[in-house]
Amino acid sequence: DAGVTQSPTHLIKTRGQQVTLRCSPISGHKSVSWYQQVLGQGPQFIFQYYEKEERGRGNFPDRFSARQFPNYSSELNVNALLLGDSALYLCASSPGEGLGSRNEQFFGPGTRLTVL
Amino acid sequence: DQQVKQNSPSLSVQEGRISILNCDYTNSMFDYFLWYKKYPAEGPTFLISISSIKDKNEDGRFTVFLNKSAKHLSLHIVPSQPGDSAVYFCAASEDPDDSWGKLQFGAGTQVVVTP
Numbered sequence: 001d002a003g004v005t006q007s008p009t010h011l012i013k014t015r016g017q018q019v020t021l022r023c024s025p026i027s028g029h030k031s032v033s034w035y036q037q038v039l040g041q042g043p044q045f046i047f048q049y050y051e052k053e054e055r056g057r058g059n060f061p062d063r064f065s066a067r068q069f070p071n072y073s074s075e076l077n078v079n080a081l082l083l084g085d086s087a088l089y090l091c092a093s094s095p096g097e098g099l100g101s102r103n104e105q106f107f108g109p110g111t112r113l114t115v116l
Numbered sequence: 117d118q119q120v121k122q123n124s125p126s127l128s129v130q131e132g133r134i135s136i137l138n139c140d141y142t143n144s145m146f147d148y149f150l151w152y153k154k155y156p157a158e159g160p161t162f163l164i165s166i167s168s169i170k171d172k173n174e175d176g177r178f179t180v181f182l183n184k185s186a187k188h189l190s191l192h193i194v195p196s197q198p199g200d201s202a203v204y205f206c207a208a209s210e211d212p213d214d215s216w217g218k219l220q221f222g223a224g225t226q227v228v229v230t231p
Contacts, residue, residue, distance in 0.1 A: 004159065035221075042120070042205050042221030043160070056218050090159055107152075107159025 002026070004093050004108035012114045013081050021076045021111045025093030031055075032074040033105070034066055035090040043090055049074055050096075078113075086115045119143045120208050122222035130230055135193040137225050139206030142187065146208040150219070151180060151191045154203045163204075164191070196229045203227070 005024045013019050025032050031050045035043035048056035049068035068074045072093075078085055088110040121140045129135045137151075147168045152160035166173040166180045166189070173180050179192045193200055206222040 040223065042122075042207075042223050043219075044221070045218050048218070058218070092159070104162045107161070109157060109159050 004091055004106050006089075006091050006108040006111050008111060009109070010112045010114075012116065014116050015081055015083060017081050017115075018077065018079045019081060019113060021078075021089050021091075021113070023074045023076070023091030023093075023108060025072050025074070025091075026106055029093035029095050029106070030072055031094045031096060032068055032072065033092045034074070034076045035092065036060075037088040037090055037110070039087070046076070081115045083115050086113060088112050118223075119146075120206055120220045120222040122204075122206055122225050124225050125223070126226040126228070128228045128230060129196045131198060132195045135191075135196045135200065135227055135229070137191040137193075137204050137206070137227070139189045139191075139222055140187060141189075141208055141220075143208070143210070143220070144187070145210045146220075147211055148209045149180070149182060149189050150207045150209075151178075152205040152207060152221075153200075154205065154224070160205055193227075196227075198229050198231065201227055201229045 004026055007022045033048040034046040036046055037043040045058040046060050047066040052068045063079045066076045090110045091108045092105040094105045119142050150165040151163040153163050154160040164175045164178045164180050166182050171182050177193055182189045203224045203226050205224045207219045209219050
């Protein structure tokens with residue numbers, strides 16, 4: 001079975017540009033979450049989507065947006081890129097919405113975004 | 117404001133010995149705690165979790181202990197193996213049924229298991 005996939009693997013952008021990151025969850029998983037991991041820190045929650053609806057949002061500016069498609073894949077968009085947006089962006093999927101040992105989160109390998 | 121803290125950025129342990137990773141939290145509303153392991157170029161992998169109604173949870177070589185009064189949890193790995201060398205993240209959630217995605221992560225502890 002394929003795990004969570006993310007594309008692209010690496011990305012280099014300049015300040016002010018816009019970027020779109022993509023995530024395909026594990027087949028059958030309906031929930032997708034996005035995290036930002038800055039070097040030397042733990043992942044920080046950005047968004048959660050469940051059944052194509054936003055169910056949670058972290059403390060990120062409106063430059064960050066996301067959506068989930070009918071096939072449960074998801075895109076994260078970041079506008080007006082800043083140098084501080086340079087990070088590893090992780091996508092995680094799970095079967096359902098809540099936590100628990102039967103609703104384990106599976107993370108993708110991440111997209112490494114560098115803003116110059 | 118860092119609500120989950122892992123104060124040891126690194127830990128070196130001999131193969132076969134016990135690894136003890138510590139995690140402290142400040143938010144008394146946290147109700148569910150998890151540990152993740154991360155290898156380079158891979159996403160974090162779920163290891164073990166514990167609900168606030170328990171003080172201990174075991175899964176094979178991994179045991180998590182929770183001390184709610186001290187707002188402290190720890191992960192014990194016994195015996196440590198070379199494949200355990202990775203970064204370990206502690207994470208917490210306020211309401212596991214409602215805030216699935218809102219995990220708060222610590223900064224991680226790099227574990228190196230030496231022969």
